[in-house]
Amino acid sequence: MTGPDAPDAVLAWTRVADDPNGALLIDAGGRIVELNETAAALLGRPAARCRGRRLLALLPPAAMEAVRRALPGFLASGRLRDLEVTIDEGGETRLLLVDGLALRCDGGAFAGARLAVRDATRREARRAHEADVAVRAALSRFAAAIAHKINNPLQGLVVRLELLEEDCAEGGADPDLIEKIAEGVARIQGVVRDLPTLQRNHEPAPEEAGAPLHKVLAETLALVEDPAAHRRVALVLDAPGEVPPSSVPAAVVRDIMTALLLNAVRAARPGGEVELTVLADGDGGTLVVVHDDAPAIDEGRLGHVFDPFTGCEAGRGDDCGLFVAFLLARRYGARLAVSSCAGRGNTFKLLLPSA
Numbered sequence: 001m002t003g004p005d006a007p008d009a010v011l012a013w014t015r016v017a018d019d020p021n022g023a024l025l026i027d028a029g030g031r032i033v034e035l036n037e038t039a040a041a042l043l044g045r046p047a048a049r050c051r052g053r054r055l056l057a058l059l060p061p062a063a064m065e066a067v068r069r070a071l072p073g074f075l076a077s078g079r080l081r082d083l084e085v086t087i088d089e090g091g092e093t094r095l096l097l098v099d100g101l102a103l104r105c106d107g108g109a110f111a112g113a114r115l116a117v118r119d120a121t122r123r124e125a126r127r128a129h130e131a132d133v134a135v136r137a138a139l140s141r142f143a144a145a146i147a148h149k150i151n152n153p154l155q156g157l158v159v160r161l162e163l164l165e166e167d168c169a170e171g172g173a174d175p176d177l178i179e180k181i182a183e184g185v186a187r188i189q190g191v192v193r194d195l196p197t198l199q200r201n202h203e204p205a206p207e208e209a210g211a212p213l214h215k216v217l218a219e220t221l222a223l224v225e226d227p228a229a230h231r232r233v234a235l236v237l238d239a240p241g242e243v244p245p246s247s248v249p250a251a252v253v254r255d256i257m258t259a260l261l262l263n264a265v266r267a268a269r270p271g272g273e274v275e276l277t278v279l280a281d282g283d284g285g286t287l288v289v290v291h292d293d294a295p296a297i298d299e300g301r302l303g304h305v306f307d308p309f310t311g312c313e314a315g316r317g318d319d320c321g322l323f324v325a326f327l328l329a330r331r332y333g334a335r336l337a338v339s340s341c342a343g344r345g346n347t348f349k350l351l352l353p354s355a
Contacts, residue, residue: 022096022117028110030054042096042117044087062355063087067098069284069354075110078102084120095120157181213243213286213352216250217276220257224265232271235261239278243286246352248332253352256328256336259321260290260348267294267346284354291347297340305338 022039026032032050040047043058056064063085074080080100087094099116160181221235228235246253257276264274272293279287297305306326329336335351 022119024055024115024117025112026055026115027112030056032058033112039115039117042087042094042119059085060087063096065355074100074102074113078104080113080115093121213246213253213278213288214239216253217257217278217288220254220261221276223254223258224261227262228265228274231265231268233265233268234273235265236273236275238275243278244280244284245355246286246334247355248334248352252328252332256325256334256350257288257290259325260350263322264290264292264294264346264348268292269294281351286352286354288350288352289347290350291345293345296342296344297338297346302338302340306336 022036022042024032024035024039031052031054035043035047035050037047040050043050045058050058056067059067066083066085070080070083078101080098083098083100085096085098087096097118097120099118101114102110103112103114105111164181217237217239221237225235261274261276268274274293275289275291277289277291279289281287306322326336328334329350333353337349337351338346339349340346
């Protein structure tokens, strides 16, 4: 960046050599004019091989796309704050945070920018560790609940089987005993039904890589059509065809949404409606909203909706679908929340991060 587009005074003011963070100076065409050794190390190249090259050309595709999405806002406001850029190199993934300040000529035309780059990999690792600790604690509570939930019907089954053996020895069997045994088995099946989801390999299959979100949601709705029809609950989808891709694998989104929709269908009034809406989030992510017309969740239970064996429908307690959905969302960097209002039903919001 030389000549009228970048006066010497501007270059002197934006010297980057002594900046403690990674620092770069780029011209109006996006080429690197100057950078310090820290920035060069973060880019994975010697400084001499970076100068004069376009910054985008030095970034991997995912990082390049993140910069391109942030560019219009940066040009409009002249500032960039904590843009997350992920770089994979040599089997190691690094998270970089980029701040930027636009440089302009006297006439106001864009002349380039000064960028500050920080390595936030350790911070992200710490966040991942904290999330892992939280998940482990939740699984510990889950294991205790599992033991309690399964042990009770098993003890009942043992007693009833002993009685059945006595009846068979006497030449007859009580049909009520057989029915109660069947009910106990069904309860145990309900408890363990959702457990495989926690251990499933959610690495995206080649055919699912980059699967459009609206397609995944439509497929999920198809999975819950039968239970919805049985309860005469209408399913309504409001999703635009163009939705930004998410870093959450399609299989994970499908599992989370199946749990949310099944819960909504079971809780909805017979003949009611469950609405699924997709909205753009201001930070580049996608907000998926599931709303039902069920009675409002009691305020005392609202904070425990994602605990195992809670659910939303009155009288239900043998389900861990919402718990599994919450753990999956947390594991993959998504956020899941619930709100409830008397007379207006219940709303679950899943915020999916952008790819």
